[in-house]
Amino acid sequence: MPLPAESISSTGAVPDLTIQRVRHPLRFRLLEVCRVDRLTPHLLRVTLQGDALDGFVSTGFDDHVKVFFPDPVTGELLAPALGDDGPIWPEGKRPVMRDYTPGQFDPVNLTLQIDFALHQPGGPATCWAEQAQVGQRLGIAGPKGSFMVPTGFNWHLLVGDDTGLPAIARRLAELPAGARAEVLMEVDSHADHIPLPSLADVNVVWVHREQHQSLLDALAQMRMPSGHFFSWIACESAQAKAMHAFLINECRANPKWVRASGYWRKGSMASYESFDR
Numbered sequence: 001m002p003l004p005a006e007s008i009s010s011t012g013a014v015p016d017l018t019i020q021r022v023r024h025p026l027r028f029r030l031l032e033v034c035r036v037d038r039l040t041p042h043l044l045r046v047t048l049q050g051d052a053l054d055g056f057v058s059t060g061f062d063d064h065v066k067v068f069f070p071d072p073v074t075g076e077l078l079a080p081a082l083g084d085d086g087p088i089w090p091e092g093k094r095p096v097m098r099d100y101t102p103g104q105f106d107p108v109n110l111t112l113q114i115d116f117a118l119h120q121p122g123g124p125a126t127c128w129a130e131q132a133q134v135g136q137r138l139g140i141a142g143p144k145g146s147f148m149v150p151t152g153f154n155w156h157l158l159v160g161d162d163t164g165l166p167a168i169a170r171r172l173a174e175l176p177a178g179a180r181a182e183v184l185m186e187v188d189s190h191a192d193h194i195p196l197p198s199l200a201d202v203n204v205v206w207v208h209r210e211q212h213q214s215l216l217d218a219l220a221q222m223r224m225p226s227g228h229f230f231s232w233i234a235c236e237s238a239q240a241k242a243m244h245a246f247l248i249n250e251c252r253a254n255p256k257w258v259r260a261s262g263y264w265r266k267g268s269m270a271s272y273e274s275f276d277r
């Protein structure tokens with residue numbers, strides 16, 4: 001299919017829209033909490049620090065790190081050895097692990113921000129975040145790899161709930177001037193809005209659970225701009241699946257350019273599901 005006229009830059013060059021996968025060496029890092037900030041009633045930013053962050057690399061906005069939590073009773077934090085087949089745990093015991101998006105990394109001060117969505121009733125990760133204090137320790141591993149999504153699409157569709165918010169904020173921060181993004185963000189209420197700085201031309205529609213609004217309804221009501229677009233979705237598993245199907249079946253979106261992930265599943269403990277691979 002030929003690219004529409006608006007995909008072609010003023011120099012006549014057609015942008016390369018190939019998505020690349022980059023791999024990174026896997027390392028386990030033991031870090032210390034150096035700052036805790038409550039951003040909204042349901043979003044907590046934890047800043048981690050440590051020499052172990054030397055060499056940390058995260059090049060994709062939707063990268064994830066595995067976060068390892070201490071035992072809530074003993075406070076013990078197990079560290080794995082890394083073998084050829086992945087992590088090896090002392091005496092076969094495993095700590096609680098959950099996936100989180102690495103936020104801003106400062107390579108000079110060796111700090112890394114992670115934003116925790118606080119849900120009720122919380123699982124172990126949320127309970128840890130609720131009590132997080134400076135000086136406590138956390139482990140992280142990864143990211144193992146990054147998807148490098150080109151920015152040269154005519155426009156970008158970014159859809160998520162509180163758990164997708166950190167990756168969406170990262171994407172908006174990296175989109176260049178001249179890019180266009182339509183964002184659907186599900187949060188509890190107006191009190192959970194945060195600024196989403198970007199050089200791009202961004203339109204954010206906030207969807208409020210408090211008012212029983214849903215991401216799928218907001219997507220169905222959206223006026224789609226013309227041209228090639230990349231869709232990125234991360235939220236509750238059934239919702240992500242439904243929106244993936246809607247984009248492919250109703251909007252004729254190019255399946256190559258739809259990435260939809262279940263970042264959590266209603267009623268069950270963490271597992272990562274992706275509906276585009």
Ligand SMILES: Cc1cc2nc3c(=O)[nH]c(=O)nc-3n(C[C@H](O)[C@H](O)[C@H](O)COP(=O)(O)OP(=O)(O)OC[C@H]3O[C@@H](n4cnc5c(N)ncnc54)[C@H](O)[C@@H]3O)c2cc1C
Nearest residue numbers: 064100101117119123124125126264265266267268269270
């Ligand atoms: C690739 C990836 C990146 C992610 N990045 C982030 C991130 O940056 N920030 C972030 O906050 N989360 C992120 N998540 C989601 C996070 O890993 C899950 O929400 C995780 O389940 C939280 O762990 P928990 O121990 O609190 O709850 P769990 O023990 O996993 O689950 C306990 C109960 O809580 C429910 N539950 C889990 N999450 C939610 C939720 N958000 N809202 C309502 N109910 C929920 C479950 O259905 C279950 O019934 C990411 C997930 C993936 C796969």
